[in-house]
Amino acid sequence: MAGGILKKINYVLKDLLTDKRENFRIFIFSVALSFVGLFFFCNMGYVKKHIRLLERLSNTVFITVENEDYTYSDIEKLTREYGTLHFVGHTGVMCDENVCEAYVYDKFLADTISYSFKKGKAIESDNQVIISKSLGKLYDIGDTVKVSGYDMAGTPIEKKKTVCGILDMDAVYYPTGKGNLIYDMLIVDLDDELYLADAIITTDNAFYGGDDNMGIFTLEPNDKYESDVLESLFENIGDVSDGNDVIGVNEEHLIYEKNQKKVFVIAGLIVGLSVFLGSIYISVIRRRRELGVLLLEGAGYTEALMLIKINGLLSAVLGSVVGETVSIILMKKGILDGYISLYYSLAVLLIIVLLYMGSTLIVGACWKREHIIDLIERDI
Amino acid sequence: MIIELKGVKKEYSDGKNKKITPLNNVNFRVNKGDFIAITGPSGIGKSTLLNIIGCIDKITSGQYFLNSINTDDYTEREKSHVRNKYFGYVLQNNGLIPYRNVYDNVSVPLMFDKKIRKCEYKEKIEKALEDVNMADYMHRNVNELSGGEKQRISIARAIVNDPEVILADEPTGALDVDNKDIIVEQLCKLNERGKTVIIVTHDLDIAGRVGVQYVFNHAGQLLQADV
Numbered sequence: 278m279a280g281g282i283l284k285k286i287n288y289v290l291k292d293l294l295t296d297k298r299e300n301f302r303i304f305i306f307s308v309a310l311s312f313v314g315l316f317f318f319c320n321m322g323y324v325k326k327h328i329r330l331l332e333r334l335s336n337t338v339f340i341t342v343e344n345e346d347y348t349y350s351d352i353e354k355l356t357r358e359y360g361t362l363h364f365v366g367h368t369g370v371m372c373d374e375n376v377c378e379a380y381v382y383d384k385f386l387a388d389t390i391s392y393s394f395k396k397g398k399a400i401e402s403d404n405q406v407i408i409s410k411s412l413g414k415l416y417d418i419g420d421t422v423k424v425s426g427y428d429m430a431g432t433p434i435e436k437k438k439t440v441c442g443i444l445d446m447d448a449v450y451y452p453t454g455k456g457n458l459i460y461d462m463l464i465v466d467l468d469d470e471l472y473l474a475d476a477i478i479t480t481d482n483a484f485y486g487g488d489d490n491m492g493i494f495t496l497e498p499n500d501k502y503e504s505d506v507l508e509s510l511f512e513n514i515g516d517v518s519d520g521n522d523v524i525g526v527n528e529e530h531l532i533y534e535k536n537q538k539k540v541f542v543i544a545g546l547i548v549g550l551s552v553f554l555g556s557i558y559i560s561v562i563r564r565r566r567e568l569g570v571l572l573l574e575g576a577g578y579t580e581a582l583m584l585i586k587i588n589g590l591l592s593a594v595l596g597s598v599v600g601e602t603v604s605i606i607l608m609k610k611g612i613l614d615g616y617i618s619l620y621y622s623l624a625v626l627l628i629i630v631l632l633y634m635g636s637t638l639i640v641g642a643c644w645k646r647e648h649i650i651d652l653i654e655r656d657i
Numbered sequence: 658m659i660i661e662l663k664g665v666k667k668e669y670s671d672g673k674n675k676k677i678t679p680l681n682n683v684n685f686r687v688n689k690g691d692f693i694a695i696t697g698p699s700g701i702g703k704s705t706l707l708n709i710i711g712c713i714d715k716i717t718s719g720q721y722f723l724n725s726i727n728t729d730d731y732t733e734r735e736k737s738h739v740r741n742k743y744f745g746y747v748l749q750n751n752g753l754i755p756y757r758n759v760y761d762n763v764s765v766p767l768m769f770d771k772k773i774r775k776c777e778y779k780e781k782i783e784k785a786l787e788d789v790n791m792a793d794y795m796h797r798n799v800n801e802l803s804g805g806e807k808q809r810i811s812i813a814r815a816i817v818n819d820p821e822v823i824l825a826d827e828p829t830g831a832l833d834v835d836n837k838d839i840i841v842e843q844l845c846k847l848n849e850r851g852k853t854v855i856i857v858t859h860d861l862d863i864a865g866r867v868g869v870q871y872v873f874n875h876a877g878q879l880l881q882a883d884v
Contacts, residue, residue, distance in 0.1 A: 284768045284775050291761060567754045573713070574814075575741025575769035577734055649713050650704070650826075653752045 285584060292588040299563070300592040306556050307596025307629055308603070310549040314625045315604040317542045319615030370464055370471045372399035377407065377444060377464060377471075397442030400466050407442035407464035416440050424465060438465070550632070557589065557636045565644060569652025582641045590633050597629045659821060659853065660687035660710060665719035667705055679705045683719070683879045685871070689821070692848040693855045694864035697873030703857040704826050706879065710855065711744050711824045712736040741769045745815030747825040747844075751807040753799045759786070759810055760795050766818045773818060785813040789843055805836030812843050816852070823847055825856040829863060841866060 293300055370377050377399070378391045395410050397418045406424055408416060416422055420440045444464075465472055564585045571581035601622050608615035644652065667680040679702030687693060687710075695703050708714040709721060712728060721728045723739065731739065745766070746752070753762045763782045767773045773781065786792045789809040799807060808828060815823055825844060829837040841863055848854045848868075856867065864870050871879050 281768075281771055287775065288761075288768060291757075566752070567757075570752055570754055570765060572737070573740065573746055573752070574766045575737050577737050648708075650708065650748070653748060654750050 288584060289587050289591075292585075293591065300588060302556050303553075303589050303633075304592040304596040304599075306549070306553040307593040308600035310546075310553045311597040311600030311625050311629055312604045313542065313545045313549050314628065315601045315621060316608070316613055316615055317546060318621040318624065319604070319608055319617055320542065320613070322616035322618060322621065323614050325616075372407070372442075372464065372471060374398060392444040392446045395443045395445040397440070400441060400464060400471060403466040404436070404438050405441040405466065406438040407444055408440055409444050409446040409463070412463065413443040418443065424463070553629075553632065554636050557633055562640070565652050568641075568644065569649050569654075572649045573653065578641075578645060582637065586633075586637045589637075590630065593629055593633045594626070597626050601625060659689050659724050661685070661722040662709070662716075663720045663722070665709065665721060666717045667702070667709060667714065668717040680709070680716075681878055685879055687822075687853060687855065689853055690848070690851055691853050691855075692845070692868040693871060694867040694869070695855065695857045695871045695873070695879070696859060696861060696864045699859060701873040703859075703873060706873075707824050707826050707855065707857050710822075711746060712739050737769070741766055741818070743821050745818075745820040745823045747808070747811050747815050747823065747828045749827040749830040751804075751811040753807055753810060753814075755800055756798075758796055758798050759791070759802075762799055762810060763814045763817050766814060766820075770818045781817050782813075785817040786810075788816060788846070789813045803836075804832055805839055808832060808836065808840050809843065812840070812847075816847065820852075822853045822855065825854065827858055828856065829858070829860065837863070 372378075374394075376391055376393045395413065397407070400407060406422065408422075418440055421437050422440060424434070424436055424438050442464075567585050568581050571584060572578065576584065604613070604615070605617055605622070607613045608617055662683055662685040665680055665683040665685070666678065668676055668678045671677050683706065685706070695706060697703050705714060709716055712723075712731070716729075723743065728736075728739070754765075760782055763785055764778050767778055767781060782795065783792060786795060789812050791806065791809050791813060794802065794806065794810070799810065802810065808831075811828075812823075815825075823844065828844070829840050832840060837860075844854050844856060845866070854867075856863070858864055869881065871881055873879055
C-alpha cells in the first residue's frame, strides 16, 4: 500500500515539474487572491476594533490632575473608596413601616415600584438613610456612611447619615473593561422630602491607567451616565474631559472610510475570484484526456481526479501562503491598515483550498457522466 | 477460454427519447491466444462491443463472462482493477497524455498495478519500448513524435504490465499506409508471443491478415466470417 502511494506521489511531483506554466498560473492567482482576501478580513477587523475603541474612548473620562500632590496611586485609591455613596437623579418616594413606594419614569416608561424592608425601618429624620440589600452587605443598621450628591436645586450635598433601613432590592451591576460599577438605590431625606436615588459606588478598580509624569489619568465608565458621575467625583482635583474632546474623531467619518475601502476591496475580490476560478476551470478542462487515460488504465474516479488536481492544489496553497505573507508584512509596516489575526489567515487559506477543491469537484462531477473513451478522444 | 458473451444486448438513448441498439443478441467467444478482427460499417457497434469486453461499458441484458466469472456483479472499483490487470488498450488517436513524456505515458498502467514496485518501472518500460522498437524515445515528449510513433508508444503502454488481452480500436485509422503496416505487424508479433488480440477495424485488408474475423450485420448481430 505504501508502494502504491509512493508511485502516486511521484506522479504528482512530476506533474508539478512538467506542467510548470499551468501550476505557475494557479500559484500567481492564488497569491493575488489570498493577498486581497486577507487584507479584506484584516481591514474589516481593524475598522471594527477602531470603532469599538472609539466607542470606549468616547465614554472615557480623562483627568488632567493639576495638583501635583495627586499621583497614580491616589487616583486609584479614590476610585476604590467605599465610604462615599454618590447619588445622582432622584424621584419622590413614600415609606411606611413595611414598604417604600416610588413613582419612577424615564423617556419610555412610567411605573410604580415597591420595595419591602428586609431590615430596619423608614426614615424618621434627615440624618438617616435607607439602603438596598446589596449595599446592606457593606453596611448594617446603625452604621454611618458619607453621602454626597445634589439636591433638587442642584446644590451639592455631602453629609454623614446613619443607616436605618435595608430594602429588599437588588443592585444592578455594570461591568466595565477594567472594573465594575454598581448602580444601586438609596433613600435620602432632602429638604424634608424622601427621595429614591441612584447611587453609584465603585467596587473594583475602574481605573484604566495613567501617567504620573504627564499627570493624565483615565477611567473607563460603562456609559455616558457613569462618566458624568465620575466627572463630578474628580472635578475638584483636576481638569476632566471625555474621550471625544481628546480624540476628536467621529464615527461617521470612520464608517464612510470603511465603506469606501470596502467597495474597492470587494471589487478586487470579485475580479480575483473570477480569474482564479477561471484558471482552475481551464486547467481542469485541459486535463480531461489525462483523466480518461487514468480511468482507462485502472484508476478509480476519485483517485484519478485527485491525481490530476493535487499538484494544482499544492500550487494554490503555496500561492496563498506567499500572498498572505506579503499582506501581513505590508500591514505590520503600516503601509496597509489591518488587524492581523491567525484566524483570518487560516480562514483565507481554507477558502482558497475549498474554492479549488469545490471547482475541481464540480467539473469532475460533470465529467463523471462522460464515457471514458469520449474523455480521451473527443475535442473540447 | 477467457471471454464469452451470451445473448448480449446493448441499448441506449440518443437523448431524444429514441433508443439505439448497437448490439442485439450478440454471442461471442474468445480463446486465449486468439487474434480476432471485428469489422463492419461505421457506427454499427464495433467499438461498443470492444468497450463492453474491456469493462468500459455495461451491457443492457445478457451475460459477459471473463475467465468464467460473470462480470455483472463487478463494482466500479473491481472493473477498474480488471481493466488494469487483464486489458491493454490501443485507441485510434493513441490516447497519450500530450504534456508528458514517453516514459510517463507508458508508466501509467504500472501505477495502478499493486504488484509492481516503483523500482521495477524502468526495466518494464524499457522492455515494452524495445518490443515496439522505440527504446531510444524514452525521455522524448510525445508532442515531438509522429502519428505512427505515437501509436507504437500507445502499444507499449498497452503491454507494459503484461495484460492477457490487447484491445485495439481502429489502431491504424489515423495512419498512412507505411505506419499502418508497422502497427499491424506489432500486433501480429504480440499475438505470436501468446497475447490475445482483438482488433476493431473497418479496413478489410487488415482484417484479412488476422486469424478470425467477425462481422456485424445491420441488425446489430455479430457473425463469424469465413476467412
